[in-house]
Amino acid sequence: MKRHPHFFLILIPLLILSCEVRFAPDVRVQVKGMIISDTGEPISDAQISVYTRRSSGGYINAPGPLGTDDYLLGRNYSNQDGTFEVTSLFDRDEDFSIVVFNENNYTNYSYTTSTVDYVPENLTFDLETLTLDRVATIDYNFTRTSVEGNTFQYIFNFRDTACLEYYVEGVVDSGLSYCYQNRTLNRTLNDNRPDIAGRFSSPYATVVDFTYSINEQDPITQTFTIDQDNYEFTFSY
């Protein structure tokens, strides 16, 4: 069979070039703002990261922001007084985001926008004052003390700790934004697994609905308010 070395000579540079990612040349943007807690205290040492997500149409898909820092454009931390300034590279992308993250002590915030046709005024993303709620963890523990064969079904209904605001040309779009949405956690316990222990997080002062049903009887709902950093919830059936 006749070989075609020229084909490979052309293909290899093309493959190499197709993997290249170039962010916007000759530009830096600044992200600034202030982070306070729901009680009005400044939050220091929160991590503010600027990401772009190139959902590449090529053969090799670009990894997302959570997987790698290849798409991290800039990062800094908030000061003692809660203010922050991040100097960052810029990229024209449909999924450009600024993520505020704080070691699970506070809720997370994300400013998301498309920069394909939008550049902020004075190249500055001013997030102004962001209020983050304190986050509590709820440790639950269910044990079966009754006879074998009994089943237990439970549902926790609580608020999530993430807030994403979607902006279109600098104006928030409430239809595409979601903050502290309701989440549910449910499971049925039976002879295969009669006991369970687990954990979830929710903003402080959230009222949690706990609904349960034993042996598929009418469900009973209890509510409790998270008033501690580590809320312990135990139940036996």
Next chain:
Amino acid sequence: MSLHLVIKKTVLCLFIAFAFGLNAQNNEGLKEAIESDVSITDSKQRNVAYSIGYHNPIPTGDNFIGNGLEGNGGLNFKVQIYVYKQFFVGGSLGASYFDVKDPSVVGDYKKTRIAEQFLFLGYEFIPTENFRVGLTASVFGEARYKNQKSDNVYQIDTALLNSYGVYLTYEISREFMIYLDYAFRVDKTRINVPTALEDTFRKGAFSQIGIGLKFSFIGKDFISLF
């Protein structure tokens, strides 16, 4: 055609013109220098010199280079043509390498490679038999910053380059020298930034200390050739 291409082409043309055109002049100049009873300065006259060197950039000042980067070597190639006596013009092509020491100043990347090219003017003093001291100043210069996050993920900045230098050469033989040099670089960037970052990004500065080899050709200055 962009400015950096003009500079690159000028340097290459100077190199090619002199590399091919010199030999004839060279022997003549050499003969003349030996035969005639001339001053030290005349016998030391060169018409062209090439150099290749290594340098280390040292970021300075309150700017994005000074605050955000750390020098990590560099290479350069220069050609200089003696236009009239010890006055010369020249061209330089090179690269300077940096590591990012504080990404919160410059943005999130790990390394910068500056590809640099400039034309320069200068004058050379010959204080003793074997030493030369030269002063140089750039006239046109371009720098292209390749800011790399990883091998395939990068961003480009560009700048107009200004370089002011001094060098000391020692002649090992009539045509072969080693040199030490110092240069101060100020790059005026084209980076678009918010008003709050203007002071940091408008200019970047660094010093560079280098060492290298220089090959020179004995002969008349450029004007005397005609």
